[in-house]
Amino acid sequence: MATHLEITESLKVFQDNYNSNQRLKIMNRDWNRVVVIKATDIESLNTFIVQDGLVSIKEGALENPDLTVISDSETLADMFYGDITPTEPYNNGTLRIIGQEDDIIRLDFISLMIWGE
Amino acid sequence: MQLKKVLTLRTVVATSAGLTLATSTFVAAVQVAGYVLGDTAWIAILTGGILCFLAAACFSELNGLLPTANGIRLYFSRAFNDQVSLTVSILYMTIVIVGVVGAESYVLSRVLGEVFPAVPPYMWVVLLLLLVTLMNIRGLKIAGVFQDVITYGLLASLMVISLLALHKGNFQLNAPFAPGGASGLINAVALGVFLFVGFEWVTPLAEEVTKVKQISKGMMIALGLLSVTYAVFTVAMTVAVPKDVLVASAAPHMVFARTLLGGPGAAWMVAISLAASVTTFNAGMLSVSRFMYASAREHVLPAVFSRVSMRFFTPWVSIVALFFVSLTVAGVILLTHRYLVLLKLAAAMESIVYVLAGLAVINLRRRMPDSPRPYKIKGGLVIPVLTVVVFAPLALAVLYTDLWALIDLAAAFLVCLIYVNTAVPYLKKKYEARKPAGRRRPSRTTGEGGMEEN
Amino acid sequence: MKKVVSVSLGSSKRDHKVQVELLGERFEISRVGTDGDFNRALEVLRELDGKVDAIGLGGIDVYLFVRQKRYAIHDGLKLMEAVKVTPVVDGSGLKNTLEREVVRILAENTGLLKKGMKVLMVSSLDRFGMAEALYDMGCDMTYGDLIFTMGMPYPVKTVAELEDIANRTLPELVKMPFQMLYPTGKKQESQDEAKVQKFAGYYYEAEVIAGDFHLIRRFMPAGMSGQTILTNTTTRDDIEFLREKGAGTLVTTTPEFEGRSFGTNVIEAAMVAILGKTLERIDAEDYLELLRNLNFQPRILRLT
Numbered sequence: 001m002a003t004h005l006e007i008t009e010s011l012k013v014f015q016d017n018y019n020s021n022q023r024l025k026i027m028n029r030d031w032n033r034v035v036v037i038k039a040t041d042i043e044s045l046n047t048f049i050v051q052d053g054l055v056s057i058k059e060g061a062l063e064n065p066d067l068t069v070i071s072d073s074e075t076l077a078d079m080f081y082g083d084i085t086p087t088e089p090y091n092n093g094t095l096r097i098i099g100q101e102d103d104i105i106r107l108d109f110i111s112l113m114i115w116g117e
Numbered sequence: 118m119q120l121k122k123v124l125t126l127r128t129v130v131a132t133s134a135g136l137t138l139a140t141s142t143f144v145a146a147v148q149v150a151g152y153v154l155g156d157t158a159w160i161a162i163l164t165g166g167i168l169c170f171l172a173a174a175c176f177s178e179l180n181g182l183l184p185t186a187n188g189i190r191l192y193f194s195r196a197f198n199d200q201v202s203l204t205v206s207i208l209y210m211t212i213v214i215v216g217v218v219g220a221e222s223y224v225l226s227r228v229l230g231e232v233f234p235a236v237p238p239y240m241w242v243v244l245l246l247l248l249v250t251l252m253n254i255r256g257l258k259i260a261g262v263f264q265d266v267i268t269y270g271l272l273a274s275l276m277v278i279s280l281l282a283l284h285k286g287n288f289q290l291n292a293p294f295a296p297g298g299a300s301g302l303i304n305a306v307a308l309g310v311f312l313f314v315g316f317e318w319v320t321p322l323a324e325e326v327t328k329v330k331q332i333s334k335g336m337m338i339a340l341g342l343l344s345v346t347y348a349v350f351t352v353a354m355t356v357a358v359p360k361d362v363l364v365a366s367a368a369p370h371m372v373f374a375r376t377l378l379g380g381p382g383a384a385w386m387v388a389i390s391l392a393a394s395v396t397t398f399n400a401g402m403l404s405v406s407r408f409m410y411a412s413a414r415e416h417v418l419p420a421v422f423s424r425v426s427m428r429f430f431t432p433w434v435s436i437v438a439l440f441f442v443s444l445t446v447a448g449v450i451l452l453t454h455r456y457l458v459l460l461k462l463a464a465a466m467e468s469i470v471y472v473l474a475g476l477a478v479i480n481l482r483r484r485m486p487d488s489p490r491p492y493k494i495k496g497g498l499v500i501p502v503l504t505v506v507v508f509a510p511l512a513l514a515v516l517y518t519d520l521w522a523l524i525d526l527a528a529a530f531l532v533c534l535i536y537v538n539t540a541v542p543y544l545k546k547k548y549e550a551r552k553p554a555g556r557r558r559p560s561r562t563t564g565e566g567g568m569e570e571n
Numbered sequence: 572m573k574k575v576v577s578v579s580l581g582s583s584k585r586d587h588k589v590q591v592e593l594l595g596e597r598f599e600i601s602r603v604g605t606d607g608d609f610n611r612a613l614e615v616l617r618e619l620d621g622k623v624d625a626i627g628l629g630g631i632d633v634y635l636f637v638r639q640k641r642y643a644i645h646d647g648l649k650l651m652e653a654v655k656v657t658p659v660v661d662g663s664g665l666k667n668t669l670e671r672e673v674v675r676i677l678a679e680n681t682g683l684l685k686k687g688m689k690v691l692m693v694s695s696l697d698r699f700g701m702a703e704a705l706y707d708m709g710c711d712m713t714y715g716d717l718i719f720t721m722g723m724p725y726p727v728k729t730v731a732e733l734e735d736i737a738n739r740t741l742p743e744l745v746k747m748p749f750q751m752l753y754p755t756g757k758k759q760e761s762q763d764e765a766k767v768q769k770f771a772g773y774y775y776e777a778e779v780i781a782g783d784f785h786l787i788r789r790f791m792p793a794g795m796s797g798q799t800i801l802t803n804t805t806t807r808d809d810i811e812f813l814r815e816k817g818a819g820t821l822v823t824t825t826p827e828f829e830g831r832s833f834g835t836n837v838i839e840a841a842m843v844a845i846l847g848k849t850l851e852r853i854d855a856e857d858y859l860e861l862l863r864n865l866n867f868q869p870r871i872l873r874l875t
Contacts, residue, residue: 001199006558013557027717027723027725029724030724031723040191041191041196042629043183043488074416074615077557077558081557081558082557083557085743087746090747101751102721104751105747105751107749108743108744109721109723109744110742112739112740112743112744113736114742116739116742116743
């Protein structure tokens with residue numbers, strides 16, 4: 001079981017990698033989304049905001065998110081650190097994402113652009 | 118793509134009432150009637166129902182505080198510790214599924230054996246379980262609609278047949294307000310709790326409802342509907358058939374229906390029994406498979422149980438595994454005929470979980486005072502404390518009157534404790550070992566200020 | 572007579588059965604659409620296995636070629652693995668060869684493709700051969716995979732960047748359910764109105780629109796101004812659709828026989844049946860030689 005702190009740290013690592021990637025910022029310049037990250041096995045809620053191509057993180061959950069990413073704490077921490085890709089947990093049901101199909105693929109794509117080959 | 122956030126209040130009520138509405142509850146209802154004098158079973162049943170409202174209030178607060186598919190697993194982990202939570206959750210799921218499936222299969226086979234003596238009773242159980250398994254594999258939404266139709270149809274049917282019986286007896290009740298001595302009433306109430314076993318099993322669906330508050334509302338409505346239906350039905354049975362005849366039968370509701378309406382009545386009751394068993398098996402499979410799925414996700418059960426069908430988005434491995442477990446349990450009970458022990462075992466376990474739920478509310482009010490609670494029980498700690506004070510003696514009363522139930526519960530507890538202390542650490546270690554070596558995530562330190570897995 | 576069947580995840584409305592002669596051999600070619608039903612496709616494939624000469628998989632790509640690398644879409648592989656005896660192909664082998672050839676023919680023999688022309692490829696990762704050939708001949712490319720697949724307004728302009736993005740993302744994206752990556756079944760018959768409106772500009776600015784027809788159709792706005800459409804296979808209804816939208820010329824890359832055009836999977840399956848070799852021993856040169864023998868020419872249809 002990962003801790004809330006570990007999940008928050010993993011999100012910061014993800015945020016830093018994203019914000020230093022010029023191409024991703026251009027790609028997502030009009031993709032303004034609120035993404036809530038929720039752990040199922042510990043009390044951990046974070047909000048990941050993409051606004052004008054930049055990512056910021058807030059503790060807790062904002063209301064009416066565009067996407068809700070739900071998984072166990074281990075999967076969330078590993079995923080945002082880039083140790084595992086979202087595809088496998090998504091396919092086997094460990095990771096659930098509630099939102100529009102395009103947004104789900106976009107989120108997957110962003111993580112692959114950061115951590116991919 | 119909105120992923121499976123599909124359950125409505127109607128389905129939450131149906132699911133909550135579904136596990137509870139079982140063929141075996143008719144047997145338990147008659148046992149309740151046997152403990153009290155005259156036609157006073159309704160007092161014990163309504164009391165049982167009202168007491169369950171206390172537990173429902175506790176579950177509602179816990180569910181609002183921690184809306185999760187993990188249900189009691191997470192509530193108890195936060196309130197006590199992970200080991201207590203894991204042991205109790207596994208014990209609870211095992212006992213209730215074994216108790217409910219075992220008792221249910223036995224009673225149902227008796228019912229069908231009366232009508233179709235040529236067909237082996239076990240065949241019916243296999244067919245029903247197969248039907249429910251396929252429905253569950255096909256997906257929650259279909260199972261939800263299926264649950265709605267059967268549960269509501271069943272409640273209406275029971276009310277109609279009860280009113281017919283009461284009408285036939287000119288609504289004349291025998292000493293309806295004099296239940297007799299306190300010990301009989303306590304035992305009746307304790308067993309009456311079994312009638313409501315499983316109403317709270319709807320909490321694991323917290324992530325799949327459109328509004329989290331629907332879970333609390335659904336549980337309360339289900340309890341209200343069930344209390345009234347059971348009370349009226351039990352009184353109707355004792356009005357139509359002598360109590361000693363009912364108590365001596367393994368399928369008392371069949372005796373009641375045959376006495377009241379002859380052959381057509383028996384056929385009607387067979388249909389009700391089948392529907393009741395389907396709702397029970399269905400609700401049980403729905404809830405327990407999700408518990409198994411969630412447990413596998415946190416590496417408490419082998420990872421294979423977390424597999425989800427890509428076509429239907431349901432935990433198919435857990436569902437299939439449950440199918441085989443249920444088949445085995447049903448077979449064993451049909452051979453041993455020890456179904457009454459199961460009723461008592463499940464009633465005791467249920468009461469223990471309610472006690473823990475009350476304690477969890479009290480603890481979490483101290484541990485997580487500022488966390489938002491969409492549903493907070495009014496009146497401070499009165500209701501959680503009452504829940505503990507009421508259900509602890511009830512659990513003891515049930516175990517005191519049945520030594521086998523006590524032995525079985527103790528043995529199951531021991532097995533769960535050993536599993537939690539040996540198999541679970543092994544599974545977690547195995548998962549850790551499978552992670553890639555070149556991890557970006559910093560490894561944990563166990564020293565000062567470090568983070569350690571609990 | 573050799574029998575070739577194309578099993579497609581696409582709409583069953585496009586089903587047909589014809590007899591044609593290819594290089595002196597009679598072929599009965601039929602198509603079975605399963606309306607996006609993956610399990611039905613598996614059943615049909617198992618049913619046909621061992622009973623026909625070759626099977627084509629339509630409505631789904633199994634292999635995506637990015638230069639020397641080949642990525643296999645997991646859902647596509649599952650379909651392919653259902654067939655144990657009969658050779659089964661998805662058309663990607665032929666597509667990689669054929670579509671480069673089409674670009675060469677159009678550039679050399681017609682005025683439809685010229686250096687500097689603005690070309691929008693609605694999808695390019697499923698036809699890297701065409702994407703590369705168009706870039707190499709000097710077209711001003713817009714690869715629209717990110718725009719149309721995930722609504723990201725990011726036109727990829729070079730093959731190098733396309734390759735970089737492909738190599739980062741494809742190893743994982745191929746594991747996603749296919750219907751999340753490509754419209755199947757009923758989705759093929761409708762337009763994505765939101766994207767049609769949002770990204771109409773890319774269509775209007777281009778002189779040539781290239782790529783998979785289902786995707787071109789799904790996102791094409793009304794009021795086109797005579798653009799050339801370079802795609803794989805179309806039906807009469809599709810041609811009517813393009814006319815209504817205002818497209819100018821239709822070029823289909825798949826060969827036309829006896830007045831019909833077939834999907835690359837069907838042609839590749841027929842070629843495999845003619846060659847009589849195992850799939851591992853067939854290479855691009857085999858396909859090129861057969862195309863020459865068939866005197867292959869792309870079909871060009873003026874729509875105005």
